[in-house]
Amino acid sequence: MALDGPYLALAADLIECFRQHQGKSQGELNRHLQELEGENTDYRIQRGLAHILRSSFAHFDIVSPLEPSQLRQRVFTLAATTVPNPTQAQHHLAILAQQLSQELEREVTPADIRQGLYADLQENRILVECEAPTAAALLHRYNLSQVQGIFYKASQVVLNLHRNDPGEYKLMFRYLKLFRLMAYIEGDADHGFTITIDGPTSLFKPSTRYGLDMAKVLPALLHVSRWSLMATLQLRDRYSGNLRQHHYTLKSDCGLVSHYPPGKPYDSLLEQSFAKRWPAQSEWRLEREVDLIPIPGSVMIPDFRLVHQDGREFLLEIVGYWRPDYLRKKFAQVRQAGQVPLILAVSERLNLDKAGVRLQDIPVPIVWFKEKLQPKAVLQVLQGICDRTNSP
Structure with missing residues (x-):
């Protein structure tokens, strides 16, 4: 995706939407995102950008005076002591709010109880923090994620690290060690290295977790100055349903931007x-x-x-x-x-x-x-x- 005006504007609108919904429920945020989407033909891009914001930059939490399951038990137990009467509901909540205020040593209101009663449902979780990136950084992250998805279907990926600064090799090898990928390495620091990595589809039973770890290697690779890769993909033909082998190549001039830090002083x-x-x-x-x-x-x-x-x-x-x-x-x-x-x-x-x-x-x-x-x-x-x- 090009970092041009329309996409930058879309990314900025989504970031602002998340910021405005801090302190509100995930359900409210999702409804607002759906309104923003409207009849937009680029809805897949918008949903992809929103997913990155939701999963990588936003933190949703359960906000309740008690664990919701415990709170429901207290409410239902208190309600069972009388004949059901809608006019008594507010009275029950007021009594329970007073009890909880004494037990927790802080004020609990009937509104707090209503909010917390089903706060463990996904749509009721509250957006408590949103460290949103810039619009350009969000688009870079989206572009990177599109390429990362290719590795989920890889049976093998060959990385060619051309002659680079030795520190770049060390950083790359540390990431390989961190992700515990099955790799075969040839070469030396003077001439460069060839790294052959088994992909998730090469396993006896394809592993989603290994596929995710495989995709994580790409942002690490972007810290190397000169490189190229070729991925062997196992893709199912949409007409026959048979698996066919394809190849995907990428080079260091691809324009992708890594969100990984350039390296930590210590691995543990x-x-x-x-x-x-x-x-x-x-x-x-x-x-x-x-x-x-x-x-x-x-x-x-x-x-x-x-x-x-x-x-x-x-x-x-x-x-x-x-x-x-x-x-x-x-x-x-x-x-x-x-x-x-x-x-x-x-x-x-x-x-x-x-x-x-x-x-x-x-x-x-x-x-x-x-x-x-x-x-x-x-x-x-x-x-x-x-x-x-x-x-x-």
Whole structure:
């Protein structure tokens, strides 16, 4: 969609509509959106823009003096004590409002009870917050979402990352790690990388969740300067009903804009906490940005580099995620890393037996931790390695 006058005006109108309905119900908002739609032939675009605003920028909440199910029970119990009489309804609500005001230590009115009685229904939820984007940003998000939908039908996507700044590769690989996609990586930082990712339709049973994770890789890819991709799609023919294979290509000059941040300093609170506690006066300097370790079919990006004052270096990888296939892949990477000076920090909470991991096959030192990784434990392992190296 071009970012021209009519579409910018439409996006601005929808954003203003959401802002005006802050504090009102989702049902009221939907009715107003329907009025704005009218006989507009671009209703699909308008509905798509509204969906993005509703799902990504608006927060709807249940507003009720009690959980609606509890409130209904209280109201119905009180109403059952007398013969049904419409004239008594207001009296019952006034009595209940007084009781709730005393219990909750704040004023509750009959109007609050009426609003909260069925506040858990979707149309009755209240728009409590709307961090609306600019009109141009909303259109960029819409354009991106249209392309993302293509990946739901992909059996394979091949990404070609041409020669770029190494930091862009690292960011891309971290997003792949975050989304836990099944990827095969070839190449190096000097010449570029080719990443082959299995799509949702390549699975034995197509997974909606995996399809969503697959689509999430596109905004991450947009942070790479020079790239191209080709997606192999499995689309059903509208006439015969048979699946047919199609190809979709895209390049870095496509004009799409990412809404992802350019990267966070740490991938998890565990890493962030460890870095904050690292002693400033230590002989070992802790560095966040490290080199890529090429291994067959993949790339390993350790979490930290440890640099001694005399120039010695070690890499530190923190293994805290529990899923068995992730653990098998991670420890396989460690075995394939060769003679790289690497230390593993492994959570004691992990079920390594279930993942089929044998620690005797791991050729690197291991630091065990429970909830938090302590710098002292890592420094002790480093000292032990240095003592063994220096001993005759």
